[in-house]
Amino acid sequence: MTDFPLRTSRRGLLVGAAALATAPAAALASTEAEPLHAADAPIEDAARLSDRISPFGPHQAGVTTPRPANGMIASFHVLADSPADLERLFQRLTDRIVVLTKGGPVPEVDPKLPPTDSGILGPVLTPDALTVTVGLGASLFEDRPWLQPAKPRALVRMTQFRNDALIADLSHGDLVIQFCANTQDTVIHALRDIVKSIPDQLVLKWAQAGSVPVIAPPPGAPPESARNFLGFRDGSANPNSADPSLMDQVVWVGPENDESGWATGGSYMAVRIIRNNVERWDRTPLLEQERIFGRTKVTGAPLDQPHGTEAMVPDFKADPHGKITPLDSHIRMANPRTPESRANLILRRPFNYVNGVLKNGQLDQGLLFICWQADLEKGFITVQRRLDGEPLEEYVKPVGGGYFFALPGFADGQQDYLGRTLIASLSPTSQDSSQSGPSTHQVQD
Amino acid sequence: MRTVTLAAVAGLLATTGAHAAEPLDLVGPVSDYKLFVSEQTDLLVDETEAFVAAVKAGEVEKAKALFAPTRQHYEMIEPIAELFSDLDVAIDSRADDYEKAEADPAFPGFHRIEYGLWEHNSTEGLDPVADQLLTNVKDLQGRIESLPFPPEVVVGGAAVLMEEVAATKISGEEDRYSHTDLWDFKGNFDGSQKIVELVKPLIADQDPAFIKQIDANFEVIDVTLAKYEEGDGYVTYDKLTDQDRIKLAAAVNALAEDLSTLRGKLGLD
Numbered sequence A: 001m002t003d004f005p006l007r008t009s010r011r012g013l014l015v016g017a018a019a020l021a022t023a024p025a026a027a028l029a030s031t032e033a034e035p036l037h038a039a040d041a042p043i044e045d046a047a048r049l050s051d052r053i054s055p056f057g058p059h060q061a062g063v064t065t066p067r068p069a070n071g072m073i074a075s076f077h078v079l080a081d082s083p084a085d086l087e088r089l090f091q092r093l094t095d096r097i098v099v100l101t102k103g104g105p106v107p108e109v110d111p112k113l114p115p116t117d118s119g120i121l122g123p124v125l126t127p128d129a130l131t132v133t134v135g136l137g138a139s140l141f142e143d144r145p146w147l148q149p150a151k152p153r154a155l156v157r158m159t160q161f162r163n164d165a166l167i168a169d170l171s172h173g174d175l176v177i178q179f180c181a182n183t184q185d186t187v188i189h190a191l192r193d194i195v196k197s198i199p200d201q202l203v204l205k206w207a208q209a210g211s212v213p214v215i216a217p218p219p220g221a222p223p224e225s226a227r228n229f230l231g232f233r234d235g236s237a238n239p240n241s242a243d244p245s246l247m248d249q250v251v252w253v254g255p256e257n258d259e260s261g262w263a264t265g266g267s268y269m270a271v272r273i274i275r276n277n278v279e280r281w282d283r284t285p286l287l288e289q290e291r292i293f294g295r296t297k298v299t300g301a302p303l304d305q306p307h308g309t310e311a312m313v314p315d316f317k318a319d320p321h322g323k324i325t326p327l328d329s330h331i332r333m334a335n336p337r338t339p340e341s342r343a344n345l346i347l348r349r350p351f352n353y354v355n356g357v358l359k360n361g362q363l364d365q366g367l368l369f370i371c372w373q374a375d376l377e378k379g380f381i382t383v384q385r386r387l388d389g390e391p392l393e394e395y396v397k398p399v400g401g402g403y404f405f406a407l408p409g410f411a412d413g414q415q416d417y418l419g420r421t422l423i424a425s426l427s428p429t430s431q432d433s434s435q436s437g438p439s440t441h442q443v444q445d
Numbered sequence B: 001m002r003t004v005t006l007a008a009v010a011g012l013l014a015t016t017g018a019h020a021a022e023p024l025d026l027v028g029p030v031s032d033y034k035l036f037v038s039e040q041t042d043l044l045v046d047e048t049e050a051f052v053a054a055v056k057a058g059e060v061e062k063a064k065a066l067f068a069p070t071r072q073h074y075e076m077i078e079p080i081a082e083l084f085s086d087l088d089v090a091i092d093s094r095a096d097d098y099e100k101a102e103a104d105p106a107f108p109g110f111h112r113i114e115y116g117l118w119e120h121n122s123t124e125g126l127d128p129v130a131d132q133l134l135t136n137v138k139d140l141q142g143r144i145e146s147l148p149f150p151p152e153v154v155v156g157g158a159a160v161l162m163e164e165v166a167a168t169k170i171s172g173e174e175d176r177y178s179h180t181d182l183w184d185f186k187g188n189f190d191g192s193q194k195i196v197e198l199v200k201p202l203i204a205d206q207d208p209a210f211i212k213q214i215d216a217n218f219e220v221i222d223v224t225l226a227k228y229e230e231g232d233g234y235v236t237y238d239k240l241t242d243q244d245r246i247k248l249a250a251a252v253n254a255l256a257e258d259l260s261t262l263r264g265k266l267g268l269d
């Protein structure tokens, strides 16, 4: 066994109060002994329309908070020609996020006017575990001379990897919003609210929705990872998202990351729309499928402990030639579990997607891959470079996505808003507030 | 396409919203608008005559030159023209409204001729299409003459034109063979702005911020489009930069939102 602080080593860990505060109450109640982690499968019958995830705190919600059954990434062009424009955009976004995640009655207006709300959730909005997470793309900074100096150090426009076939209309963007909620309607409602509320500053570029299968947990056993559309459990070896100090290393930008002060508490976000060739996959022998991933299909156990559970940690040292877990298997290439590869840990929080039928008559299905890290270069980019050439490539094709920087969190109250530290860093007179990081650090709702 | 009851004018007299303008206030703007529409319709008929003559004479270049300016009059009055859905289909439908697209024998009107002129650089086979277009345009003129203009259609037309641009024009798919989309934009914007100008005095006092925001967005559009003027018209759509397309899209979406409240603000259903 290794001593990597992966999700698999979380059993028995005490859960941080912050993690508890942001987890939906109903979900917690159903798994009292075992908190849900970022990529655990949502529990059958546990989700409630009344589940509320606070949007406030040092970090945005929707990253380390447990993944609900539905998600979407929407990418926008931004219209902002000055710091004041950008501030206005951030404040408007903050207002909508607070309203949408809180829930409550929709304002009524004169029926001669268009309703202010789409109405798809009815007259009373239900929070439904909604999280709205905002990230900024490299183009937002690069296209605006006054914003260029504030660009996060590792933020670049996503480049083409070997197996990619990027479609321009599904890639990049100035600003991205991740919506997650128990039900699809809540996700769609939130997107439509944003589109309607901020038409003059956000122009939609692309959006990809996805979902996670809801599962019944085996009685008395810990939560399991949901399956992706290749039928394998996805999330087994994720770092433990209920361990705040581990998340500070892996996910959140902190002092050791050599970023400007404003970025403290933010996170790099890699989004990849990865088509799966599911027909071909379903015609592939089971043993080959398992060698491609390095895990068994039914339980997710590592191949060196095939009768174990997905929580078990493979011992690659005992298998230097890859006789059991092939050297080019997905998990071995993604994470060779050497002391050096510890620096490349990422938190994966993906969704499965279905988009209908392709021109060739095959199903357009795949993985809306989303991962979070404190350093994009050390995280996603390094891991993806290692994966270049993996046998899984025969069955998958990345067609879109982008890199973004998720803003630090914000506190409840009028003084704070999403992106405040970035705006403050742009005005030379408020150097202080930009250096001291988000004031939200003291605030826990 | 939408259907309306022409009796709405009468109905209007019975309605008064909380912040409604006195319904009679609209009599002036509506009759001014009617005048505007009939002027544009007359121009549409005259110019379609010249366009059709060029097509039938096999004068490809001349027909190409007349295509965009002629259509512009139609785009300007689209909220009214659309009321006659049979004619709207016959005059302005696009290939993707037909199952077999361009190859569909039912594909008519301006865009069928546009397809022949630009894709085949020829007027071959276009004679009957051109004749039919002229007949339809004249029919439209006659029907508009005898149409009582429902105020809610007139006022709502300002937003309808923005919805048109947002849904089918901004992407450059309207004039996909000639790429003269910017002329259509201009027609739609001018048609919308005309309506706003006519009703503005009725709400300027009660809602100055609203008017200011609308004016600002029309200004963005004017300034952006002006960069693409050439001769009496515009350069082709492919010259529109991404940045300016996004700027236009944002202004159009914002206007569509704001103008969608115009009817209600004037107390119309």
Ligand code: HEM
Pocket: A228, A230, A232, A233, A234, A235, A236, A237, A238, A272, A274, A275, A276, A293, A295, A300, A330, A331, A332, A334, A335, A346, A366, A367, A369, A380, A383, A384, A387, A396
């Ligand atoms: C369609 C594409 C993909 C599929 C179907 C897929 C599937 C899986 C599966 C089934 C596992 C094993 C269970 C687990 O630990 O979650 C896994 C592990 C992993 N994947 Fe992927 N994955 C895909 C793309 C990616 C990409 C693009 C990256 C990053 C560049 C990535 C990084 C990882 C990592 C780091 C692990 C954990 C390895 C470990 O620590 O054992 N995967 N993936």
Ligand SMILES: [Cu+2]
Pocket: B075, B078, B092
């Ligand atoms: Cu049209």
